[in-house]
Amino acid sequence: MKSIFRLTAIFSLLSAMLITGCQSAGSNGSNQKGDTGASSSSPAASQSSASSQEETLEPVKLKYYFYGAAKPGDEAVYDAMNKILKEKINTTVEFVKIPSNGDYTQKMTIMVNAQEEFDLAFTSPSYFDYFANAAKGSFVDITDLLPKYAPQTYAQFKPEIWNAAKVNGKIYASINQQIFARQSGFVISKPLADKYQFDPTGVTKQSDLLPFLEKVKAGEPADTTDQLYNAQMKNHVFSYFYPYYEWETIGGSDVPGVASSVLDQPKVFNEYDTPEFKEFILTNAEFQMKGLIAKDALTRPTFDASKYAASSMATLMPGIEETVKKTYKAEQYIIPLGDPILTTPNAIATMTAVSATSKHPERALMVIELLNTDKELYNLMVWGIEGVDYEKTGDNRIESLSGSTYGPAPGWMFGNQFNSFVSGTQPDDVWTQTKELNETAKVSKLYGFNFSPDSVKTEIANTSAIVNEYKAAFNTGMYGADTEKIYAEFLSKLKAAGVDKVLQEKQKQVDAFVAQKQ
Amino acid sequence: MNSERLRRKLKPFKDHRHLLMMSLPAMIKIFIFSYLPMFGIIMAFKDYVPAKGIAGSPWNGFRNFEFFFKSVDAWRILRNTIGLNALMIVVELLAGVIVALLLYEVASRRMLKTYQSVMFFPYFFSWVLVGLMLTTLLNPGTGMLTSLIHRMTGQEISFYSEPWYWIIILPLVGIWKGTGFSSLIYYSALMSIDKELFEAAEIDGASKLKSIRHISLPFLAPMMVMLTILAIGHILRADFGLFYFVPRNVSLLYPVTDVLDTYVFRALTVSGDFAMSSAVGVFQSAVGFVLIIGTNRVAKLFNKEYGLF
Secondary structure, three states, X not given: OHHHXXXXXXXXXHXXXXXXXXXXXXXXXXXXXXXHHHHHHHHHHHHOOHHHHHHHOOOEEEEEEEEOOOOOOHHHHHHHHHHHHHHHHOEEEEEEXXXXXXXXXXXXXXXXXXXXXXXXXXXXXXXXXXXXXXXXXXXXXXXXXXXXXXXXXXXXXXXXXXXXXXXXXXXXXXXXXXXXXXXXXXXXXXXXXXHOOOOHHHOOOHHHHHHHHHHHHHHOOHHHOOOOXXXXXXXXXXXXXXXXXXXXXXXXXXXXXXXXXXXXXXXXXOOOOOHHHHHHHHHHHHHHHOOOOOOOOOOOOOOOHHHOOEEEEOOOOOOHHHHHHHHHOOOEEEEEOOOOEXXXXXXXXXXXXXXXXXXXXXXXXXXXXXXHHOHHHHHHHHXXXXXXXXXXXXXXXXXXXXXXXXXXXXXXXXXXXXXXXXXXXOOOOHHHHHHHHHHHOEEOOOOOOOOOOHHHHHHHHHHHHHHHHHHHHHHOOOOHHHHHHHHHHXXXXXXXXXXXXXXXXXXXXXXHHXXXXX | OHHXXXXXXXXXXXXXXXXXXXXXXXXHHHHHHHHHHHHHHHHHHEOOOHHHHHHHOOXXXXXXXXXXXXOOOHHHHHHHHHHHHHHHHHHHHHHHHHHHHHHXXXXXXXXXXXXXXXXXXXXXXXXXXXXXXHHHHHOOOOOHHHHHHHHHHOOXXXXXXXXXXXXXXXXXXXXXXXXXXXXXXXXXXXXXXXXXXXXXXXXXXXXHHHHHHHHHHHHHHHHHHHHHHHXXXXXXXXXXXXXXXXXXXXXXXXXXXXXXXXXXXXXXXXXXXXXXXXXXXXXXXXXXXXXXXXXXXXXXXHOHHHOOO
8 A cells, every 4th residue: 555655656756847847848948949039130130131131031830819700711811911921021820819809818818827839919908918917927028129020110109109018117019000099989870860860969978878779669679679788798898988087997907996097196996986887887777677788688699789779889989980880780870978088008908919938029020010011911911802802992992892701800909000991981091080189189197107916916806806797797787676785785895805905006006106207 | 585575465466457457547547637737736825927837936825825715705605615515415316316216116128218318318418508508498588488487477587687596496407417327326226136125025015115215225325425425525616517607607696606616717717817726726625635534434433334435
């Protein structure tokens, strides 16, 4: 008996050594490779002669993760993109789509923890949490690599913009060029609003939609009115309204504690303990009780986007009419709330990061550079192949073809959206307009501030678990008449989980940032 | 001399080499899936940074355990896990034994096979499928059962927003899926009873119930105790599929359906902290270990034969 025990002990120790041995060898190996790769090719880059660089580039395969539904036409488009990539930087990229945005964070987080090898990934404060992963070392520090391997991408933003992407003073992802100044609002179905003579211009809050939706509910056949209001149950819908309230999230949208960031001395407070949040959930409950939000919103597998009569929108941008028309399959009225505002989370709302497990970080940055500078490559990714997925109707204007089996690939998810073709009702100068909006927007006092969560990790894990538990039910108004009671319970749970400690820590760091800036 | 002793020591292995060979795949499986992962336990005491690897991450004592024990849900989760599992152990034991006893009385061989197959069938369904099937029954508005109730009583029951229904629904689903299998175990134990015992009892004028009580049950008792000991050892380890997929992870039902495994999964996927989740896993295993040793002791107190080891 004893000897058997000894034997297993030896065995297990041996295998433990084996495992750890493999691991350290593996990680050392990849680090070294990354380092030597960077140093050996840096002279070539500093000479900045593109042709000489080409000659020395060995063929490399990269893996790029982002989200979206897979379509049959994807492969053809990716092949066409890889032709360009192969020719220009001798690189082949495997584009991998995670089917739903709700699962994206989850899948990527597990991949990072399991040390899965990949090279590029979409990241943002709300998807695949940029702050947490940068702090954790999931991404390569590209502060020095970026100007070297993606000089034009680096040059397209002012240093202040790059400051927004800094975590502990270093840049961990390349910012995608798109709309930074954020303004949220509602979209309302034009055919329905016209039919029921509803004037959408008067809408300033969600409850203003009530009379309209009730009329639709009463007037339309029952089988088309089971999901009139788009509750977006998995998303953090309440945060859509922050730009309107002039609030700003600090360190990821699920962690309680926001600041009113246009004030000179921004104050951190619990966004859930506000009249605004209470009104939000009570309105949702009323919508639910009146049958305006799908009754089975929590268990229904798929929703029919064309049935929605109204929906809240996180970000409005020039040319949005065309995008929402596509999504909801009908013309929409766009109702903006408040003024556009430029905050840290908005400037870095969409980014592309290089994974720490990448063996070729410098090559990954070259791909980022091409997506930002090569118009042909970028438009392939966003619109597909000419003649198959779209046709040109003007110099820079296109129309999607109905037979297209590619996309939609949202332009803000990769590279430089200012290189995109325009389509539909988008004005020709949509990108000039966007640029202007970015430059003229109100700027948050906390612009460039990033929260470091280490000292309150336990409290953050516990409070965000509570937020996530209640989020879907609050979004869909499922608590109905009990909402007020559950709301009180929710607040006291947050308190017990240490929300005050998180708020204090946030305030402390905000104060330090403001003081150092003056 | 020495080789003589060695040979004597190896003799049992040599004698049973066929049996050993047959159990080899199972042993390898257990080694790979149960022993090797044990090194992950050290992760529970570390501040895991993926880039540094498990070995390279710094130690941080019991800080990871704080996450669970400080959470406001700790009580609710422990209550649900232990409460529902205890309920299910009892209910499933009863269902398994009763069905086995009933099957034993079925005389027609063809009917017996039919009953067994029908009851065994759900055992092969995945929990995801079971969850979806249940939704087609219980979904508000469109569910078959909900609309039937609505038509008959005019009441609209919202199963997915009222947690307390699930105290009944979950064990029911568990029985529906598991009884076919567990009754088979008891049935095979019944088959091993010498038929003459029953005949003798019948001649002596014992009723069916009496012979069940005095013959069948005592024969089943060791098996029942053994399976219960094993189940109690796993009382902190809830069936993830049952608790996650069957209530469709609807957060309104957490007051009843949230158990350790689903909580860890959520914490893991939301905050992505492997170290904190493995701390809870270590806690589960430690308690399970104590429980299994404890129950085994208690069972042995009643009857030496009942112990598992």
